[in-house]
Amino acid sequence: MLRGLNQERIVFTIAVVLFVLFSVLLPGFLSAGNLLSLIQNVSILGILGVAMAIAIIGRGIDLSILSTMPVSAAWLLTLVNGGMPIGLAFVCALGFVIAVGIINGTLIAYVEIPAIFATLAMGIVVYGFGKAFMTPIDAVYTGRGESWFYAIGSGRVLGIPSPVIVFALVAAAAFLFLRTLKPGRFIYGMGDNPLAARVTGIPVRPMIILQYVIISIIALIAGIVMATALAGINTRLALSTMVYDVILVVVLGGIGLAGGKGGIRNVVVGTLLIGILLNGMTIMNLTYTVQSILKSVILLLAIVADTLLNPRDEQTAQHGDI
Amino acid sequence: MNALIEMRQVTKAYRGVPAVTKVDFVLREGEIHALLGENGAGKSTLTKMMCGVTLPTSGEMFLSGAPFRFETPAEALENGIAMVFQETSLVPSMTVAQNLYLGDERLFNRIRGLNIAAQTFLQSLNFNVNPTALVSALGAAHKQMVEIARAVRKKVRVIIFDEPTAALTPEEKHHFFALVRRLKQSGVSIIFISHALEEALAIADRITVLRDGEIVASDDAGAFDRDRIIRAMVGRSLSGSLYRREAGQAARPVGEKVLSVQNVSMGSIVRNTSFSIYSGQVTGMFGLIGSGRTEAAKIIAGVAKRNFFNGGEVRLHDRSVRYRVPRQAVADGIVYVTEDRKLEGFFETMTIPENLYMGALAAGTAGGMLVDMAEMRAIAAEWTRTLNVRAINPNARVIELSGGNQQKVVIAKSLVQKPKIIIFDEPTRGVDVGAIAEIHQFINGLADQGLAVVVISSYLPEIMNLSDRILVCRSGRVVEEFGPDEATEEKIMYAAVH
Ligand SMILES: Nc1ncnc2c1ncn2[C@@H]1O[C@H](COP(=O)(O)OP(=O)(O)OP(=O)(O)O)[C@@H](O)[C@H]1O
Ligand SMILES: [Mg+2]
Numbered sequence: 001m002l003r004g005l006n007q008e009r010i011v012f013t014i015a016v017v018l019f020v021l022f023s024v025l026l027p028g029f030l031s032a033g034n035l036l037s038l039i040q041n042v043s044i045l046g047i048l049g050v051a052m053a054i055a056i057i058g059r060g061i062d063l064s065i066l067s068t069m070p071v072s073a074a075w076l077l078t079l080v081n082g083g084m085p086i087g088l089a090f091v092c093a094l095g096f097v098i099a100v101g102i103i104n105g106t107l108i109a110y111v112e113i114p115a116i117f118a119t120l121a122m123g124i125v126v127y128g129f130g131k132a133f134m135t136p137i138d139a140v141y142t143g144r145g146e147s148w149f150y151a152i153g154s155g156r157v158l159g160i161p162s163p164v165i166v167f168a169l170v171a172a173a174a175f176l177f178l179r180t181l182k183p184g185r186f187i188y189g190m191g192d193n194p195l196a197a198r199v200t201g202i203p204v205r206p207m208i209i210l211q212y213v214i215i216s217i218i219a220l221i222a223g224i225v226m227a228t229a230l231a232g233i234n235t236r237l238a239l240s241t242m243v244y245d246v247i248l249v250v251v252l253g254g255i256g257l258a259g260g261k262g263g264i265r266n267v268v269v270g271t272l273l274i275g276i277l278l279n280g281m282t283i284m285n286l287t288y289t290v291q292s293i294l295k296s297v298i299l300l301l302a303i304v305a306d307t308l309l310n311p312r313d314e315q316t317a318q319h320g321d322i
Numbered sequence: 323m324n325a326l327i328e329m330r331q332v333t334k335a336y337r338g339v340p341a342v343t344k345v346d347f348v349l350r351e352g353e354i355h356a357l358l359g360e361n362g363a364g365k366s367t368l369t370k371m372m373c374g375v376t377l378p379t380s381g382e383m384f385l386s387g388a389p390f391r392f393e394t395p396a397e398a399l400e401n402g403i404a405m406v407f408q409e410t411s412l413v414p415s416m417t418v419a420q421n422l423y424l425g426d427e428r429l430f431n432r433i434r435g436l437n438i439a440a441q442t443f444l445q446s447l448n449f450n451v452n453p454t455a456l457v458s459a460l461g462a463a464h465k466q467m468v469e470i471a472r473a474v475r476k477k478v479r480v481i482i483f484d485e486p487t488a489a490l491t492p493e494e495k496h497h498f499f500a501l502v503r504r505l506k507q508s509g510v511s512i513i514f515i516s517h518a519l520e521e522a523l524a525i526a527d528r529i530t531v532l533r534d535g536e537i538v539a540s541d542d543a544g545a546f547d548r549d550r551i552i553r554a555m556v557g558r559s560l561s562g563s564l565y566r567r568e569a570g571q572a573a574r575p576v577g578e579k580v581l582s583v584q585n586v587s588m589g590s591i592v593r594n595t596s597f598s599i600y601s602g603q604v605t606g607m608f609g610l611i612g613s614g615r616t617e618a619a620k621i622i623a624g625v626a627k628r629n630f631f632n633g634g635e636v637r638l639h640d641r642s643v644r645y646r647v648p649r650q651a652v653a654d655g656i657v658y659v660t661e662d663r664k665l666e667g668f669f670e671t672m673t674i675p676e677n678l679y680m681g682a683l684a685a686g687t688a689g690g691m692l693v694d695m696a697e698m699r700a701i702a703a704e705w706t707r708t709l710n711v712r713a714i715n716p717n718a719r720v721i722e723l724s725g726g727n728q729q730k731v732v733i734a735k736s737l738v739q740k741p742k743i744i745i746f747d748e749p750t751r752g753v754d755v756g757a758i759a760e761i762h763q764f765i766n767g768l769a770d771q772g773l774a775v776v777v778i779s780s781y782l783p784e785i786m787n788l789s790d791r792i793l794v795c796r797s798g799r800v801v802e803e804f805g806p807d808e809a810t811e812e813k814i815m816y817a818a819v820h
Contacts, residue, residue, distance in 0.1 A: 180693050182683050188672070189680050195666035199625055200735065201652030201684040260671050 007254035008266050014298070015273040022280040029283055036161055042275030043163035044226050048242075049249040049267040050174045051218035056250055057178070058187040058211050059194060059259030060115035064104060064123035065219040065246070067238035071130035072097050073223025074140040074235050081143045093220055096134075100126055101216035105209030127238040141232035153228030163225050167271075170218060175264040183210055191259030245295075249274050252299055273298070325384070326351045326480065326511050327372055327403075332381030334367050336722070339714040341367045343535040344381070349480065354502060354512045356526035356543070358519065360555055360754040361726025362712050363532040365515045366408055369482045372513075373405040374398035402479035406469050406486055408515075408725045408752060409664045414458035418444075418451055418468050422475060447471055448497040462489040462661045462748070463611045463780070470498065474505065481505065482513040485725065487521060488751045489661070491610045491780040492815070499525055517726075517754050519551050531555055556756050573790040573806045577602030580774045581656075581743055583618065586634030588626060591617045593798035594634070599743065601774045604765060606789030608782065610818055613795035615778045616661060619745045623658035624651040652685050655742035659733055659749060661778075667732040670721035674711060675702035677720055677731055678738050685739035705734040710760060725752040733761070744768065745776040750784060762788055782811050794818050 023030045048065060055062040072093045079089035100122065107118040131138075142150060155162040178184035186207050189197045198204050227233040253270025255262030277298065281291045327349040334342040342364040349355050357365045370376045372383065374392030383390055385401060392398040395405070412421045419440035440453035449467045457465060466489040473481050483502075487495050502512060502525060516522050522529060523543060530540040531554040539546075539554040581599040586592060592614040599605050607615045620626040622636055624645025636643050638654060645651045648658070660667045669677050679698040682688035688697055705711070709730045713723050720731055729752055736744065746765065750758045765788060769775045779785050785792060792804040794817040802817040 182689060182691050182693065185680065185683060185693055189669055192669040192671050193666070196669055197680075199648050199658065199660060199666045200681055201649045201657075201739065202680070203647075203649050205647075260669070 008262075008269055011252055011254065011273050012269050015269065015276055018273070018276050018280065022276065022283075026280060026283050029280065034279070034283070038275055038279040039164045040161040040229070041278065042271050043161075043167040044222050044229075045242075045245060045249055045274065046167045046267065046271035047170050047218060047222040047225065048246045049253075049271055050170050050264060051215040051222070052246050052250045053253075053255055053262070053264065053267045054174060054178070054187065054211060054218075055115070055215055056255055056257060057191050057259060057262060058208070059191040060108065060208070060211065061247075061257075062104065062119045062212065062215050063116065063243055064100065064119040064126055065215060065222075066240070066243040067123040067126040067130070068097055068100050068216050068219040069223040069226070070233050070235045070237040071126050071134065072100075072220045073227040073233045075130065075134040076224065077140045077142055077227055077233065078135045081140070086149050094217070097216040097220040098213055101213030102209055104216070105212040108212070109205035109208035123238065127235065130235055135235060138236050139232060139234040140227075142227065150228045150231075153225045153230070163229055166221065166225050170221060171264050171268060174218075177214075178263060183207060187211055188260055191261075193260075245274070248295060248299055324351050324386075325349070326386060328384040328387075329368075329371075330382045330384075332368075332371065332378045332383060334364075334371060334376060335379045336714060340379075340535055341714065342371075342378075342532075345532075345535075345537055347530065347537065347540075349511055349513060350528070352506060352509055352511055353527040354506055354514060354525055356522035356529045357513055357515045357532065358517075358522055358529060358551060358555060359532035361730075361752075361757055362724040363555075363754075364535040365532055366484055366724065367535075368532065369405060369484060369513055369515065372398070372480070373403050373482060375405070399476060399478065403482070404473040404476050404478045404480070405482040406473045406484060408484040408488075410462075410465050410469060410662070412457045412465060412468060412472075415456065417454050417456055418460070419453035421457055421468055422453070422472050424472075443475060444471055447474065447501055449494075461611060461616060462751075463491060463494060466490060467494060470501070474501065478510065480511045480513070482515075484515045485517065485752050486514070487516060487518060489748065489780075492782065493610055495521070517752065517758070519548050519755065522551075523548065533557065552755060555754070574603050574769060576600050577772065577774070580639060581622065582637045583622065584635045584637065586618065586621055586636065587632045587798075588614075588617055588621055589632065591798055592621065595795070595799035597793055597800040597803075599774050599776060600791075601742070602769060602772045603790040604769045604775045604777055604788050606785040606792045607776060607778045607795060607800075608780075608785045608792060608814055608818060609795030610780075612797070613818070614798035615795045616747055617798075618795070618800075619658055619747060619776065619778060622651070623656050623745060624648045625658055649684070652739055652741075655740070656745075657685075657736045657739050657741035657743070658745045659736045659747060661747035661751065663728055663732045663751075668720045668728060668735070671719055673717050673719060674706060674713065674723075674731055675699055678702050678705055678735050681735035682738045687738060687740045701738055705738065709734050709764070710757065726754055726757060729753050730757070730761075741773065743774040743776070745778070747778045748780065749777060750779075750781075758784075782814060785814070786811065796820075 028034055051065055052062060075096065076089050076093040079092060080086055104119055104122050107113045108115050151162060152166065153163055157165055178187065186202045189202055190204055190207060194204065223233065249270040250267060251257060252273060253262065253266030255266045277295065281294065325348045329345055329347040331344045331346065332342065333340055333344055345368060347368065357369065359365050371378050374395045374397050377391060390401065392401065413424065419436045422440050423436055437453045444451050444453060449471055451464050451467055457468065466486060470486055487498060490498060505512060514522065514526060523546065526543045528541065529543050529546050531538050531551060533555060577600045579598050580601050584596050585594050587594050595614065595618055609615045617626060625648050643654065669680060675698050678701050679688065682701060688701060711727050711730045713727065720728055723731065733749060749765065750761055753761060765775060765777065777785065777788050786809065790806055792809050792814060793800045794802040794814055796818055804813065
């Protein structure tokens with residue numbers, strides 16, 4: 001009977017319980033305005049979560065997305081503010097993130113640097129490069145430009161805030177990619193057993209490059225949403241701890257760090273819980289420190305519950321992951 | 323003799339499906355007890371309950387008369403029960419010596435002391451393994467020897483060996499059996515799981531046969547012969563010619579020369595070896611450990627990383643091919659079926675259909691850019707039927723299958739790639755007698771269809787039975803070639819050793 005209880009369902013249940021609790025206990029939580037701002041705030045986290053999920057499912061990780069996102073978006077705004085047409089500026093930014101993805105992928109696949117170090121270093125490089133050559137000032141604000149562009153982050157469709165719609169679109173596209181496209185299946189195979197993937201004849205190294213290019217493009221999308229929603233973006237975001245929130249969303253949803261497990265549904269569930277939690281804690285006026293402690297306790301609880309309910313193959317479990 | 327371990331009415335069910343049902347089993351003090359049965363009969367499951375890897379769903383277990391329930395292998399070890407698992411459980415990034423003493427380190431280990439101790443110990447077992455080598459660099463046989471040594475070192479009362487000989491060549495098997503006899507003399511009780519019935523008959527004091535999770539026969543070894551064991555295992559008798567070429571069956575005619583290997587070297591493992599492979603034939607490759615058979619195959623199929631590739635040429639038809647990655651070889655129809663299924667064979671969190679489909683997608687023999695679920699199910703249905711793969715549950719992940727069934731999945735995953743040249747490395751490792759016959763028949767069928775088939779095996783009868791040509795390897799190169807009529811076991815062994 002307990003078998004049906006995997007981490008995804010546990011987290012979903014916790015999210016529902018929290019939602020009910022907050023609705024009853026916190027005045028104003030259930031108001032339409034609050035609910036909308038709740039989903040809007042976590043949309044960017046969710047979009048980045050999708051990118052991180054694609055990395056982790058393939059037994060990688062991308063710590064550079066938190067640099068790629070603000071730097072590419074800030075550059076786009078700088079170009080537009082300098083008079084470049086939006087379409088052209090977008091193509092430039094797209095070219096930039098694709099280059100970042102290719103470099104990440106090449107370092108990991110061909111130079112064989114572990115993903116965590118390659119992307120950590122690349123994050124610093126992107127931030128530094130951006131500051132030196134692309135956007136000399138930290139905070140870039142949206143200036144002139146067409147209104148449709150600003151609507152990406154601040155508009156509404158049928159009353160739904162557009163960041164939520166972008167999150168839904170990105171999640172749906174990633175879901176279809178991972179589930180129904182050949183490269184998506186290959187990424188699962190590489191996450192499950194990289195050696196077997198290679199021997200089976202999967203083009204492992206080109207797939208790794210594709211993987212990190214897709215991740216960088218999603219980071220650009222998140223950056224555009226953020227910049228247009230807040231009417232500007234600050235590249236110092238690269239120095240924040242937001243990347244841990246992104247990993248939290250992914251791991252909390254039940255995508256194992258060992259790779260090969262989970263999917264986009266897990267990201268959505270993880271985002272939901274973190275969203276409700278952050279919103280509730282903000283209404284309660286908790287300090288940043290207390291918020292961090294609560295977040296980490298919840299992460300630990302979810303992982304412990306998952307290990308207890310779904311022991312891995314006993315033989316492997318006894319001898320550790322090898 | 324007293325019962326050391328006794329199991330009464332023990333049942334183990336996975337998700338409600340029993341893998342072992344109401345078993346009464348007794349291990350006596352100081353005996354060698356062979357546990358036999360088909361793939362998935364429940365041998366591993368039964369023994370895993372004794373050594374703390376899994377707990378029984380119901381039933382009682384007694385150790386020297388006292389009831390026990392071990393939650394962890396460490397607890398079982400404290401009580402004197404050790405197990406050597408079917409799949410390797412060594413830490414690849416550590417040396418042999420470090421693996422041997424894993425868990426017993428003192429706070430400050432002197433590496434040199436550790437290596438010397440390991441060397442002395444391995445030598446006392448007659449195991450020729452370098453204690454300073456990294457485990458990841460060892461072949462399957464050496465890994466198995468380290469596993470065995472690790473269990474023996476623990477000084478326990480009971481050692482359970484789960485298919486210890488599957489990866490060993492005759493020479494190492496000989497040392498292993500000598501070791502088992504010495505252990506018995508020093509009072510250790512032994513459970514020995516194997517698919518090699520001759521081995522069980524030769525070494526065991528008592529034999530227990532499992533079928534579908536139940537004990538169907540348990541008696542003194544003297545009361546069994548090969549035929550009685552097989553009848554108990556499968557419930558009927560099989561034709562006796564399992565390992566013998568059908569009388570009068572001629573070798574297949576030599577087909578087109580599809581692949582030639584010329585003066586290929588790789589480090590000190592493959593040394594300037596040359597040989598050819600023909601279509602419509604089974605080419606057997608025999609050799610002792612370290613003779614470079616697996617490595618030569620891995621060079622051909624692009625599995626060996628090329629920075630180790632030190633010269634020589636591989637020609638496919640008239641084209642020179644030096645594959646950097648297996649993908650290129652697979653695209654050209656050359657497929658290597660690995661000897662180490664857990665390490666580089668299957669995808670463990672995936673189901674059987676997903677595993678097979680992954681092979682088809684990678685080779686482009688199924689699906690386009692899109693995944694086709696119906697096609698995936700059809701492929702799985704076809705191959706599980708052809709190779710008779712058995713799982714408790716159709717959606718079981720491959721890690722939950724028994725060892726022999728995992729092997730069949732790996733073979734099927736390679737065959738869905740529709741290769742023209744297929745290299746089987748120890749294809750029947752961990753596979754039961756009935757299934758060995760099926761797989762052999764199947765391999766013969768592939769050659770009849772015109773494929774170039776290579777079989778690497780350490781088991782001479784398997785080589786003799788299957789091959790139209792036999793290549794013998796020694797110290798990194800092919801040293802001799804036999805036709806099927808001229809080959810005898812003595813000649814082959816002589817060529818392999820001298
Ligand atoms: N962790 C698991 N989860 C689910 N089913 C399992 C698990 N482990 C084993 N089984 C099932 O239990 C049955 C018995 O498996 P077991 O490994 O004991 O067979 P075996 O006799 O050792 O076979 P082999 O000779 O192939 O190694 C098989 O049908 C297998 O699929
Ligand atoms: Mg087994």
